[in-house]
Amino acid sequence: MKKVILLIYLFLLCSCKLNKNIPLSINEFEYGEEVYINEISNLKCNNKINTLKLGNNKEIINCNNKKYEINYEVKDKTKPIIWMSNIVTRNVGYENNIASEITCMDNADRNPNCYIVGDYDVNTIGTYNLTFVAIDYSGNKSSKDFKLVIKEKSQKVVSNNYTNELTNYLPFEDVYNERKNENTLIGIDVSKYQGNIDFQKVKNAGVEFVIIRLGYRYYYDEPLTLDPYFLQNIKGATQAGIKVGIYFYSYAKSKEDAIEEANFVLDNIKGYNIEMPIAFDWESFNYFNASEMNLYDLTEVSNTFLDTIKKAGYLPVHYASKSYLEYIWGPIKHDIWLAHYTNETTYKGDYIMWQLASNGKVDGINNYVDIDIYYKN
DSSP states (O other), X not given: OHHHHHHHHHHHHHHHHHTOOEEEEOOOEETTOOOBHHHHSSOOOOOBOOOOSOEEEEEEEEETTEEEEEEEEEEOOOOOEEEOOSEEEEETTOOSOHHHHSEEEOSSOSSOEEEEESOOOTTSOEEEEEEEEEEOTTOOEEEEEEEEEEEOOOOOOOOSOXXXXXXXXXXXXXXXXXXXXXXXXXXXXXXXXXXSOOHHHHHHTTOOEEEEEEEEEXXXXXXXXXXXXXXXXXXHHHHHTOEEEEEEEOOOOSHHHHHHHXXXXXXXXXXXXXXXXXXXXXXXXXXXXXXXXXXXXXXXXXXXXXXXXXXXXXXXXXXXXXXXXXXXXXXXXXXXXXXXXXXXXXXXXXXXXXXXXXXXXXXXXXXXEEEEEEEOO
């Protein structure tokens, strides 16, 4: 009996030695960095390393029927981003927290310490020279000098004749004549802000596609809402024979939110022929601090929304301005719809759509409208 027990023990001991993980030491990485094992070692496996946990990490991967124990360190060496103008203006007696309204973002820290250095009095009119400071939990620090202008309260003048006051506009036909070729489609994007649209006139004016806002969230954790003109717009555009795409204005702050929003879009386009892209539009950066996200989370939200759209068989696209694409957004796995209001963009990245103007004028729409170019190849 003792011999049997001894043999079993020796067998298990040998098995453990045979199955022992092969150690593989790797250097440090930046938080959220995209790292694949075949890019940093001689192994031929495409395993992705988890870089979303700061500090020393150990990970076991299977590669060619062998187990490797990877030891590595994740650090955060990136400074927070302070997104603000050089001059901040508030009315005298302003009651909200000015520091909380200045956009303060970090690649890893979801709640960086952001505050104003210097004295000011919101009840006293004047100009104050201040500094905004942001420090993340790894000790990385950013600062920006700015002027806070406290001014008299001004009365807003509301015009009831907005639709008759379009003066500095860009005619759609000018863009069409300049940009139309065998590789482009020239179109517009619309929402409730364009009001009632005569899509037959829009079609006759040369518009080849329209990207329609399907809906939005009012704020984080608020219900999903259809644009009040969505059904009217999609029916009108379809009946006029204009190619249709969709965009959703997002307040998603998690993967779950993004999936919910994408499914909301998919549920509401059933029965319609969507030939153009479906876009994810997240641009509420004035409220980013309240989202309790880091920049990696934000990029993940977009990719999750667009992954869901792609799995459903549609063409996904990420909408963002040139400056946010260059300084804020991380690697987007999908095509880009660039917003840059200029005659010639200096954006160096790839994009399949370009929103080149927000002051467009086209027959059939009384208000300003965005003008877009879609590149077929």
